[in-house]
Amino acid sequence: MSIYQHFRPEEKEFIDQSHNIKEQVKNSYSPKLTDFLDPREQQIMIAIAGNDAEVKLEFFGGGEYAERKRALLYPDYFIPEKEDFQIVLFELIYPKKFIAMEHRQVLGTLMSLGLKREKFGDVLISGDSVQIVAAKEIENYLLANLDKVGKSAVSLKEQTIGKIIQAEEKWEEMITTVSSMRLDVVLSSLLNLSREKTKALIVSGKVKLNFKEEDNSSEECREGDILSVRGFGRCKILSIDGKTKKDKWRITAGRQK
CATH class of the missing domain: 3.30.1370.160 (Ribosomal Protein S8; Chain: A, domain 1)
Structure with a gap:
């Protein structure tokens, strides 16, 4: 097999x-x-x-x-x-009184430096504190090149890994049944939206399947899949539990709070 x-x-x-x-x-x-x-x-x-x-x-x-x-x-x-994982933690220093940093803004700036996404871990924001987790091998490059986010001048301060922002994910577990494992059908049930609305979200590029944009409404979902919908958060298919007597799929899913 x-x-x-x-x-x-x-x-x-x-x-x-x-x-x-x-x-x-x-x-x-x-x-x-x-x-x-x-x-x-x-x-x-x-x-x-x-x-x-x-x-x-x-x-x-x-x-x-x-x-x-x-x-x-x-x-x-x-x-x-822990040192074998070669991870560094940076605090973003910026004029907090005048600017509010957003996740996509910080990540976009990092990507504009010409580095692969795989070289960064999480971008963490809590209140006005912004942290960046990165691979040790790009530490010097970041320190030398990350000096602006948007129009704001910034700098980086290395922190010990013990000072990382601990943002716990909370998932609300739910059990539902769906007529098929198509992406639009599953999302319709998990988000309590009509099929037409979920199709529109998919076609407009607002849906990611396992962290990659997916524009095919008929793509089949599988156990372990993570579905991200802009404006609605994330859902995770925890298990596919077989079919009901009415020939529908019973699934257990988690929805991020």
Whole structure:
């Protein structure tokens, strides 16, 4: 049975990368560190490497409730420390009396520096405090190049990882039934919207499936999928629990509060 059949075609490249990293650890008998992975990529990594007796796997993104994390794959002799994840935490220094920073504004600025998204972890905002989690290997580049967000001059101050903003995610669990696992049908049920409204959201580019924009209303949802809808938050398909007597799918999902 092929591992690919459990995932989407577009995930094949990451599956292959995960498998190659696992084999490198086994062959070299030394640890390997990935870039930051989103929750879906973490699930795939667990599926590929999580059950291999010769390779151990840990994730760390700076804090207990981090969403984006680096994965460390290592042989059984190795005892990982937090320092092995090569993560730095920065506080954004800016004129707080005059400016309110937004997540998309900060992330957009980071991306404009020419660095890959995979080199950044979470961008955390609590009140007027803004923190950026990044890979250690881009530390000097960030310090030298991040001097403005929008029209505001900014600077970075490195903080110890223990001072990270701890923003706990809260999910409200729900059980529902749907006539099919189509994206528009599932969203309609989870968000309590009409099919027409969910289709309009999808077509207009406001829906992400596993952190990638999805404009196909008929795309089939699967267990473990994370659905993000601009203006409505996130939903997660925790499990697909089979069919009812009326031939509908029963699913357990979480909706972010």
